[in-house]
Amino acid sequence: MSRPFLLGLTGSIGMGKSTVAEMLREEGVPVCDADAQVRALQGPGGALLPAIEAAFPGTTGPEGVNRARLGELVFGDAQALARLEGIVHPALTRARESFLIEHGAQPLVVFDIPLLFEKGHERALDAVAVVSAPAQVQRARVLARPGMTPEKFANILSLQMPDAEKRARADHWIDTGGTLEQTRNMVKALVARLREKNPRT
Numbered sequence: 001m002s003r004p005f006l007l008g009l010t011g012s013i014g015m016g017k018s019t020v021a022e023m024l025r026e027e028g029v030p031v032c033d034a035d036a037q038v039r040a041l042q043g044p045g046g047a048l049l050p051a052i053e054a055a056f057p058g059t060t061g062p063e064g065v066n067r068a069r070l071g072e073l074v075f076g077d078a079q080a081l082a083r084l085e086g087i088v089h090p091a092l093t094r095a096r097e098s099f100l101i102e103h104g105a106q107p108l109v110v111f112d113i114p115l116l117f118e119k120g121h122e123r124a125l126d127a128v129a130v131v132s133a134p135a136q137v138q139r140a141r142v143l144a145r146p147g148m149t150p151e152k153f154a155n156i157l158s159l160q161m162p163d164a165e166k167r168a169r170a171d172h173w174i175d176t177g178g179t180l181e182q183t184r185n186m187v188k189a190l191v192a193r194l195r196e197k198n199p200r201t
């Protein structure tokens with residue numbers, strides 16, 4: 001039975017993954033956004049709140065998870081991060097399965113997964129596209145975000161596979177170091193090529 005072509009989308013912090021995911025949606029490609037799912041599961045009334053509160057007391061409330069607080073506890077403490085991932089990642093796997101059933105008739109679907117290579121998700125995908133920009137562009141983008149410090153940035157970077165390795169492993173590279181228009185043209189070209197590879201009637 002035919003099925004959609006499964007493209008993974010990844011990239012390190014601040015590289016422009018969310019921006020590219022939005023461009024893909026504008027091209028009519030369904031995008032399953034792991035970060036958005038985590039936010040829903042951790043938001044007000046989210047299904048993961050009881051388990052997170054039990055493991056990290058004081059980090060949840062009526063507004064859901066206090067992400068800044070939880071981030072302080074887990075970024076920089078490998079054991080705590082592994083405990084949080086043990087709660088979050090199985091729920092993400094289930095969400096991905098439902099997404100695929102919902103969009104099973106499409107030629108192409110995208111899974112936007114921040115830690116795609118770090119967690120071995122490439123094994124379940126047909127191809128992977130990585131978004132990346134020069135390190136100094138990444139740094140400037142990330143440090144401009146409210147609440148970000150050079151220390152927090154360094155910690156998060158140390159948890160992620162180096163950008164050069166991601167690019168070496170990926171099948172497609174989307175350069176986000178230029179203008180938004182240049183990036184959009186690359187996105188359009190990639191979508192056209194992949195849809196051609198897997199035409200659906």
Ligand SMILES: CC(C)(COP(=O)(O)OP(=O)(O)OC[C@H]1O[C@@H](n2cnc3c(N)ncnc32)[C@H](O)[C@@H]1O)[C@@H](O)C(=O)NCCC(=O)NCCS
Nearest residue numbers: 012013034035038067068070071074084088114115156159
């Ligand atoms: C700790 C949390 C609450 C902090 O939230 P916050 O809004 O402050 O940061 P945000 O989620 O935007 O992450 C900031 C950066 O850290 C990276 N990051 C997030 N989780 C992880 C992780 N487990 N390992 C490595 N990098 C991570 C993100 O890709 C991003 O580049 C949140 O990141 C979380 O719940 N993480 C665990 C779930 C997870 O693994 N998510 C990433 C895959 S979907």
Ligand SMILES: Nc1ncnc2c1ncn2[C@@H]1O[C@H](COP(=O)(O)OP(=O)(O)OP(=O)(O)O)[C@@H](O)[C@H]1O
Nearest residue numbers: 012013014015016017018019176177178179180183
């Ligand atoms: N050519 C480009 N392609 C993509 N983003 C660009 C480009 N030029 C500038 N930007 C800007 O860079 C920022 C990238 O942020 P974005 O949230 O997309 O990154 P991200 O990789 O999803 O980050 P994180 O992993 O931390 O969630 C946006 O503000 C975007 O407008």
